[in-house]
Amino acid sequence: MNKHPKKQKQNEEVHYQRWYRRWFWPGSFFMLLFVWCLFALNISPRQFWEGIPHFFSLVSEMFPPNWAVFTRGKVLWSILEVLSMAFLGTFLGTLFSFFLALLAAGNLTPSPLVRTAAKWLMAAERAVPTLIIILLLVVVVGLGPFAGMIALAIGSVGMLGKLFAEAMENVDPKPLESLVSTGASKLQVIRYAVLPQVAPSLIANTLYKFDINLRAALFLGVVGGGGIGFELHLAMSLFRYADALAITVMTLVVVWLAEKISDYLRRRIIGQEVLQ
Amino acid sequence: MLSVKNIAKKLPDGRLLLRDISFEVKKGEFVGILGESGVGKTVLLRCINGLTTPDSGEVIINGGHYAQKINGKKGKDLREIQRHIGMIFQGSILVKRLSVLENVLTGRLGRISPIRSLVYGFTDDEVEVALEALEKVGVRHLADRQAQTLSGGEMQRVAIARALFQEPYLLLADEPVSNLDPKNTEMVLDYLQPLTRQMAIVGVFHSPKLVSQYCTRAIGIKDGVVLYDGSPHISPSMLIAIYGTDLPEQPARQVAVA
Amino acid sequence: MIAMKLTAIKTLSRYRSYLFPVSILVLLLWGAAVVSRVDPAVLAAGIPRGIDLLGHMLPPDWAAFPQLMAPALKTLQIAFVGTVFGILAAFVVSLFAAANINPNRAVRETMRGLLSAQRALPDLIILLFFVAIVGLGPFPGVMALAVSSVGMLGKLFADAIEEVDPRPMEALVAVGATKGQIIRYAVLPQVMPSLIANSLYRFDTNIRMSIFLGAVGAGGIGFDLVVSIRLLDYQTAFSAIIVVLILVLACEKLSDVLRTRLFGQEVLR
Numbered sequence: 001m002n003k004h005p006k007k008q009k010q011n012e013e014v015h016y017q018r019w020y021r022r023w024f025w026p027g028s029f030f031m032l033l034f035v036w037c038l039f040a041l042n043i044s045p046r047q048f049w050e051g052i053p054h055f056f057s058l059v060s061e062m063f064p065p066n067w068a069v070f071t072r073g074k075v076l077w078s079i080l081e082v083l084s085m086a087f088l089g090t091f092l093g094t095l096f097s098f099f100l101a102l103l104a105a106g107n108l109t110p111s112p113l114v115r116t117a118a119k120w121l122m123a124a125e126r127a128v129p130t131l132i133i134i135l136l137l138v139v140v141v142g143l144g145p146f147a148g149m150i151a152l153a154i155g156s157v158g159m160l161g162k163l164f165a166e167a168m169e170n171v172d173p174k175p176l177e178s179l180v181s182t183g184a185s186k187l188q189v190i191r192y193a194v195l196p197q198v199a200p201s202l203i204a205n206t207l208y209k210f211d212i213n214l215r216a217a218l219f220l221g222v223v224g225g226g227g228i229g230f231e232l233h234l235a236m237s238l239f240r241y242a243d244a245l246a247i248t249v250m251t252l253v254v255v256w257l258a259e260k261i262s263d264y265l266r267r268r269i270i271g272q273e274v275l276q
Numbered sequence: 277m278l279s280v281k282n283i284a285k286k287l288p289d290g291r292l293l294l295r296d297i298s299f300e301v302k303k304g305e306f307v308g309i310l311g312e313s314g315v316g317k318t319v320l321l322r323c324i325n326g327l328t329t330p331d332s333g334e335v336i337i338n339g340g341h342y343a344q345k346i347n348g349k350k351g352k353d354l355r356e357i358q359r360h361i362g363m364i365f366q367g368s369i370l371v372k373r374l375s376v377l378e379n380v381l382t383g384r385l386g387r388i389s390p391i392r393s394l395v396y397g398f399t400d401d402e403v404e405v406a407l408e409a410l411e412k413v414g415v416r417h418l419a420d421r422q423a424q425t426l427s428g429g430e431m432q433r434v435a436i437a438r439a440l441f442q443e444p445y446l447l448l449a450d451e452p453v454s455n456l457d458p459k460n461t462e463m464v465l466d467y468l469q470p471l472t473r474q475m476a477i478v479g480v481f482h483s484p485k486l487v488s489q490y491c492t493r494a495i496g497i498k499d500g501v502v503l504y505d506g507s508p509h510i511s512p513s514m515l516i517a518i519y520g521t522d523l524p525e526q527p528a529r530q531v532a533v534a
Numbered sequence: 535m536i537a538m539k540l541t542a543i544k545t546l547s548r549y550r551s552y553l554f555p556v557s558i559l560v561l562l563l564w565g566a567a568v569v570s571r572v573d574p575a576v577l578a579a580g581i582p583r584g585i586d587l588l589g590h591m592l593p594p595d596w597a598a599f600p601q602l603m604a605p606a607l608k609t610l611q612i613a614f615v616g617t618v619f620g621i622l623a624a625f626v627v628s629l630f631a632a633a634n635i636n637p638n639r640a641v642r643e644t645m646r647g648l649l650s651a652q653r654a655l656p657d658l659i660i661l662l663f664f665v666a667i668v669g670l671g672p673f674p675g676v677m678a679l680a681v682s683s684v685g686m687l688g689k690l691f692a693d694a695i696e697e698v699d700p701r702p703m704e705a706l707v708a709v710g711a712t713k714g715q716i717i718r719y720a721v722l723p724q725v726m727p728s729l730i731a732n733s734l735y736r737f738d739t740n741i742r743m744s745i746f747l748g749a750v751g752a753g754g755i756g757f758d759l760v761v762s763i764r765l766l767d768y769q770t771a772f773s774a775i776i777v778v779l780i781l782v783l784a785c786e787k788l789s790d791v792l793r794t795r796l797f798g799q800e801v802l803r
Binding site for chain 3: 325327354355356357358359361362363365367369370371372373374378382383384385386387388390393394435438442
């Protein structure tokens with residue numbers, strides 16, 4: 001590996017380059033880029049400096065949290081909304097991804113054309129930010145958790161579809177072959193040879209996607225999807241910081257609990273399969 | 277140069293590993309330490325350069341005008357002493373992703389102020405001396421190569437170059453050739469031996485034959501004490517005493533001078 | 535007839551153990567559907583609406599493209615600055631969280647705990663929090679991205695540092711090097727590829743996040759997209775969608791290229 005020579009008294013190729021010489025061009029480029037961005041975005045130490053007193057005043061306005069905000073049923077309901085959106089959305093997404101993956105898995109697909117189409121669909125979905133999906137859905141089915149739920153379902157297809165297809169392709173082929181040799185139909189092979197092998201991984205990935213979707217559901221609430229994200233955003237916009245803190249704490253608790261349950265289920269199901 | 281007095285060290289489970297190790301080493305000596313596996317040779321070496329702290333005893337490094345006790349020193353004081361002690365380990369201890377030259381240069385980090393080493397790096401003069409050190413072990417042509425592309429023997433030679441560059445009073449070598457094939461072993465030790473002109477060398481070896489070929493003195497350790505301290509040509513009966521009944525290899529036929 | 539009934543009963547009894555969990559699942563799904571206001575009628579009505587929408591979106595507003603360049607750039611800039619801040623903070627924290635660099639267990643566990651706590655925080659909350667402090671605009675977006683990156687990057691960095699071969703580090707300790715020198719000469723060279731790979735990956739994620747944050751008030755193409763839809767300006771919205779897609783795909787390609795260039799040649803040290 002040759003390095004660039006640096007200036008030296010003798011006329012021989014020189015070996016040692018100080019870091020700032022080696023990284024001079026990429027480093028300067030990076031620094032310039034960075035400073036340019038700071039200027040373009042109007043970010044300066046002054047922003048940090050001025051933010052500090054705002055931080056303290058915010059904290060003082062937030063405490064004590066206003067738990068009464070939950071007596072208004074709407075807020076409490078919106079927690080159910082996020083959970084439902086994430087739950088149903090992930091479920092439907094998983095269902096659809098499963099069938100799509102059957103078409104995309106090299107060892108199970110009916111034809112290479114179908115396989116390419118399925119893979120392309122999954123890649124396309126992965127490329128499209130969920131924001132676009134939800135905004136369009138809101139126009140089509142209206143504001144609220146229904147749009148959010150569909151957005152999450154669609155948004156799961158890319159990731160889950162790919163993971164499912166990979167799991168299916170990595171299945172041990174021997175059980176499949178033995179079933180095929182007894183004359184089983186494709187569907188039966190899938191049901192009895194593929195499914196049992198991929199089930200743990202399917203469930204684990206689904207639970208993982210559920211966690212992701214729950215957090216995504218918070219964001220979706222702000223752009224029209226319904227749920228506690230919307231309530232939180234509203235409270236903040238109306239400067240009702242004590243309400244906001246109460247909602248935040250509740251959201252944190254709910255998300256944390258959901259993830260704990262998800263973890264537990266994942267371990268139980270994987271554990272069972274391993275034991276079997 | 278080096279004065280080891282009554283070193284004792286316990287194992288983590290409480291058993292005594294080293295009981296009472298004492299010896300002295302003068303400039304120009306090449307001492308080979310022998311003993312069974314697990315007897316504590318590596319631990320002893322690490323006590324000497326401060327990587328491990330002995331439970332009791334003293335280690336004194338003496339460079340002429342300079343005499344310092346190692347144990348009990350921490351932080352900056354310890355580092356000050358450590359810069360005068362070089363160490364070569366078994367196997368590769370170079371930084372794989374740095375070049376050979378940079379590896380050698382790290383030998384003097386103990387002497388360079390942290391600020392300078394971080395901001396500026398190494399001076400041209402230092403680079404010159406480092407290249408000369410590489411020359412002395414015959415690997416100067418590899419100076420630009422990334423360390424991980426070298427063979428085992430080449431890497432050990434670079435390690436020696438690093439120790440050379442460090443210009444220590446004392447060089448410690450922990451089984452420096454155990455991983456190498458006979459040809460490389462010979463080559464590495466051929467480069468190591470002449471260094472006694474500048475410093476004292478204390479090496480741990482697994483092979484009495486090598487010690488008899490290259491060292492000026494041998495120390496045998498058994499049951500935590502120095503069992504033998506003398507000529508590198510050890511008599512077979514003494515070898516059996518040091519190693520118990522499993523000898524690492526047949527010793528070369530030498531006239532017994534135990 | 536009886537034979538059919540018998541086989542039916544046999545089949546059903548085989549699945550008896552599944553009865554309980556499945557019925558719970560069905561119950562939950564039904565409940566979720568109710569709460570989410572799932573309404574097939576709405577969906578059915580939506581299909582013609584959707585087609586209508588597509589009709590309104592085509593052709594995209596070509597004149598809008600040049601105007602959308604600036605917000606797209608802004609989105610990128612927000613992602614860039616936010617990621618850089620995040621990387622810097624994560625690196626510093628990771629040094630304190632890595633066992634082979636920080637011997638102090640209490641500090642280490644606190645740092646790891648903080649990183650873990652940050653990962654638990656939903657990103658929306660982080661953003662709203664910053665907006666509440668400094669108002670709308672790119673600055674809270676940048677800070678939100680930075681903070682949301684620290685948890686993941688910090689953990690990945692700390693893990694990478696801990697996996698480094700300890701022997702070169704020891705060799706430098708034996709030479710008398712200070713901790714800073716050891717980090718610079720023994721740790722960093724080993725850990726650099728992993729640091730850069732993780733940072734690039736996070737930058738990718740942050741670009742998508744930046745688009746979203748734009749919609750929530752940080753500015754950038756996400757904001758333009760939301761606004762154009764709310765104003766029923768569907769052709770401009772479609773242009774914005776195209777710009778977003780180009781942005782996302784271009785950045786993916788770029789990080790792929792960067793990654794193969796940097797790691798294929800082992801240029802990085």
